[in-house]
Amino acid sequence: MRLIRAFCRFVFGLTFILSGFLKALDPVGFSLKINEYLIAFKLTFLDIFTEPLAIFLPVVEFVIGVSVLKGLKVNVFSRVALCFIGFFTLLTFFVALFDPVNDCGCFGEAIPLSNWETFIKNIILSIAAVIVFYGKDNVKKIASSTTQWIYIGLYTLIIVIIALYSYISVPFIDFGVYRLGTDLVETQNIQQNREYQTTFIYEKDGVQENFTLDNLPDSSWVYVDTKTVQVYGEEEDPSIDFAIRDSNGDYVSDELLSKQNPVFIISYYEDKVISESDSTDIATYAESLVSDGSDVYVLTLDPEYNVSKILPQNTLYADFKTIISFNRSNGGLTYLDNGVVVHKWADWNFPNNMTEILETDHEVLTIVSEMKDRILFGGILIFVYFLIIIVRALSLIVYKIKQQGRLGAASGVNCKKRE
Numbered sequence: 001m002r003l004i005r006a007f008c009r010f011v012f013g014l015t016f017i018l019s020g021f022l023k024a025l026d027p028v029g030f031s032l033k034i035n036e037y038l039i040a041f042k043l044t045f046l047d048i049f050t051e052p053l054a055i056f057l058p059v060v061e062f063v064i065g066v067s068v069l070k071g072l073k074v075n076v077f078s079r080v081a082l083c084f085i086g087f088f089t090l091l092t093f094f095v096a097l098f099d100p101v102n103d104c105g106c107f108g109e110a111i112p113l114s115n116w117e118t119f120i121k122n123i124i125l126s127i128a129a130v131i132v133f134y135g136k137d138n139v140k141k142i143a144s145s146t147t148q149w150i151y152i153g154l155y156t157l158i159i160v161i162i163a164l165y166s167y168i169s170v171p172f173i174d175f176g177v178y179r180l181g182t183d184l185v186e187t188q189n190i191q192q193n194r195e196y197q198t199t200f201i202y203e204k205d206g207v208q209e210n211f212t213l214d215n216l217p218d219s220s221w222v223y224v225d226t227k228t229v230q231v232y233g234e235e236e237d238p239s240i241d242f243a244i245r246d247s248n249g250d251y252v253s254d255e256l257l258s259k260q261n262p263v264f265i266i267s268y269y270e271d272k273v274i275s276e277s278d279s280t281d282i283a284t285y286a287e288s289l290v291s292d293g294s295d296v297y298v299l300t301l302d303p304e305y306n307v308s309k310i311l312p313q314n315t316l317y318a319d320f321k322t323i324i325s326f327n328r329s330n331g332g333l334t335y336l337d338n339g340v341v342v343h344k345w346a347d348w349n350f351p352n353n354m355t356e357i358l359e360t361d362h363e364v365l366t367i368v369s370e371m372k373d374r375i376l377f378g379g380i381l382i383f384v385y386f387l388i389i390i391v392r393a394l395s396l397i398v399y400k401i402k403q404q405g406r407l408g409a410a411s412g413v414n415c416k417k418r419e
Contacts (some may be wrong), residue, residue, distance in 0.1 A: 001135075002138070004131065005131055005132065005135035005138060005139075008127075008128035008129075008131040008132050008135075009068055009069060009071075009128075009132050009139075010069065011124075011125075011128050012065070012068050012069075012081065012085075012125055012128040012129055012132060013065045013066065013067075013068040013069025013070070014065070014069060015065070015121075015125060016061050016062065016064050016065025016068065016081075016125075017062055017065035017066060017069065017384070017388075018065075018107065019058075019061055019065075019106050019107055020057075020058040020059065020060075020061035020062030020063075020064075020065060020159065021058070021062055021159070021162075021381065021384070022107045022108040022110045022111070023054075023057070023058035023061070023105070023107070023108050024055075024058040024059065024062065024159055024162050024163040024166060025108065025162065025166050025171050025172055025173065025377075026108050026109065026166060026171040026174075026175070026176075026328065027051070027054040027055050027058070027163050027166055027167045028051075028054070028166075028167060028324065028328040029105075029108060029109060029171070029176065029328065030054040030057075030058065030105060030108060031050040031051045031053070031054035032321075032324065033101070033104075033105035034050045034053055034054055034057075035047065035050050036101045036102075037100075037101060038050065040095075040100030040101055041100070051167075054167075055160075055163045055164065055167060058159070058163060059156065059159050059160055059163060060084070061084070062155070062159045063077075063152060063155055063156050063159065064077055064080055064081050064084060066152075066155045066384075066388060067152060068081055068132060069388055070142070070151070070388050070391075071139045071140065071141075071142055072142075072143075072148045072151055072152055073145075073148050073149070073152065074132075074136045074139045075136055078129075078132050078133040078136040079133065081129050081132065081133070082126075082129045082130065082132075082133050085122060085125050085126050085129045086126060086129075088122055089119070089122040089123060089125075089126050092104060092115065092118045092119045092122050093119050095115050095118070095119075096115040096116045096118070096119040099115060101115070103115065103118070104118040106118055106121070108175060109175040109176050110173075110175040140396060141399065142395040142396045142399055143395045143398075143399050144399070147395070151391070151395075154387075155384075155387070158384065162380065168329075168346065168348070169329065169346040169348075169349070170327065170328050170329055170332060170344045170345070170346050171328060172373050172376055172377050172380075173373045173374060173377045174328075174344070174373075176325055177325060178242075178325055178326050178327075178334075178341055179341065180341055180342070180343065180344070180366050180369055180370050180373075181340065181341065181366045181367075181370060182340065182341045183339060183340050184242055184257050184336070184339045184340070184341065185257050185258070185338070185339035185340075186339075187242070198212070198213065198226060198227070199211070199212065199226070199227045200212070200213070200216060200223070200225075200226055201223075201224040201225045201226070201227065202216075202217050202221035202222060202223055202224060203221065203222050203224050204217070204220060204221045204222065208224060209221075241319075241321075241322060242257075242318075242322065242326075243318060243319070243322065244256055244299065244316050244317070244318050244322075245316065245317045245318065246316060246317075247303065247315065247317075252316065256297075256316070256336075257336070257338075257339035258339065259295055259338075260338070261293055261294055261295050262293070262294040262295070262335065262336070262337050262358055262362075263294065263295050263296075263297070263335075263336040263337070264286075264289050264294055264295070264296045264297070264333060264334070264335055264336075265296075265297050265298075265299050265316075265326070265327075265333070265334045265336065266282065266286075266296070266297070266298050266299070266310070266311075266331060266332070266333055267298075267299040267300070267323050267326050267327045267331070267332060267334060268298070268299070268300040268301070268305065268307040268323070268330055268331055269300075269301065269320055269323040269324040269330055270301075270330050271300075271301075271302070271305040271306055271307060272305075272306065272307055272330060272331060273306060274306050274307060274309075274310060279309065279310050282310050282311075283310060283311065285350060286310075286311055286314075288354070289354060292354065292355055292358055293358070294358065295314075296311065296314060297311065297314045297315065297316050298310050298311045298314065298315045298316070299315075299316050299317070299318060299323060299326070300315065300316075300317060300323070301317065301318070301319070301320060301323065302317070303315075303317070307331075327344050329344075329345075329346035329347050330347060331347030332344060332345060332346050332347050333345045333347075333350050335357075335362075337362035338362075340362060340363075340366070341366075342362045342365055342366050342369075343357070343365060343366070343369055
């Protein structure tokens with residue numbers, strides 16, 4: 001039974017840590033998923049809480065996972081874990097039944113799960129949480145109560161810093177459809193190279209049959225329904241729709257992606273109050289890119305937005321989902337070369353050495369950027385698990401030594417009293 005309890009703690013803790021960590025890497029993306037849930041449950045009046053929740057929930061999930069795995073304040077966090085997973089199991093059961101959203105977003109965009117897969121995952125975690133809860137008294141204490149709270153505070157601080165940095169910047173690793181290295185030309189071709197077949201269903205004398213447009217039946221048949229199915233090409237992904245329009249409403253996506261010059265896009269998924277001096281600075285920055293042989297555009301939602309006036313002659317438009325998927329930072333900069341996503345920057349850290357960047361082969365730049373991000377991602381993850389596993393082992397040893405020292409001191413006092 002001890003091994004079963006340890007295994008359940010490991011599975012539950014590891015899953016919660018990974019889930020919280022991945023969502024903390026992209027709180028803006030997770031806020032979109034929360035918004036989908038609010039729309040599905042007709043709770044849109046709570047929209048103002050989506051972004052705070054997108055930071056709060058991953059932090060809570062991560063801390064629960066660490067506490068369960070490491071054995072910190074088990075009496076408290078085993079109860080919290082049971083309540084947390086119980087609530088989300090009921091929620092995902094409802095979602096699996098009625099399918100109001102495409103996927104749960106449990107692991108951000110890194111590991112997509114269907115709604116039924118999510119529900120099954122939560123059932124397994126619920127069983128693990130019950131076993132952890134009833135076995136909480138058998139978990140070895142690794143430190144004093146105060147020290148355990150210090151550990152929990154440390155892990156909370158780490159994940160909060162990661163979530164806040166990711167919120168004001170771009171994700172360390174982008175798992176979205178416009179991640180670094182994505183060839184948008186190829187993606188658009190895949191979207192367009194699909195064939196569909198439409199079938200018309202008619203009924204006569206209680207019998208239904210399928211007909212195509214070329215062989216429709218006579219008027220003695222009664223029309224019932226129409227079905228359209230994809231018969232050729234990769235499965236359609238509704239999240240990939242790089243539909244960009246100019247000020248006249250004409251689509252310019254293909255023209256934009258076929259440019260031989262490097263293309264830089266400053267994207268705003270929400271309007272932003274831009275002071276005259278900031279607007280001048282951005283325009284000057286754009287001019288410096290143009291002088292280096294690049295094309296620069298502002299991409300936003302509405303011609304009435306303030307940001308449309310930054311580069312009035314080079315302002316393009318798209319829908320909210322496209323823009324926020326393109327770059328998570330409101331006012332972020334994205335570098336395209338021959339339709340390939342080369343690099344992204346947040347609105348506050350535009351690079352100063354752009355000439356050097358442009359002189360670097362875009363494939364090399366993309367590979368280097370991805371390697372840096374993955375090393376950083378892996379380093380943070382290893383550091384966190386080091387703190388969990390190694391520090392737990394060291395804490396257990398230190399705590400045992402202290403306990404033995406106290407027992408030894410207590411026995412010495414008792415011996416002196418007897419003497």
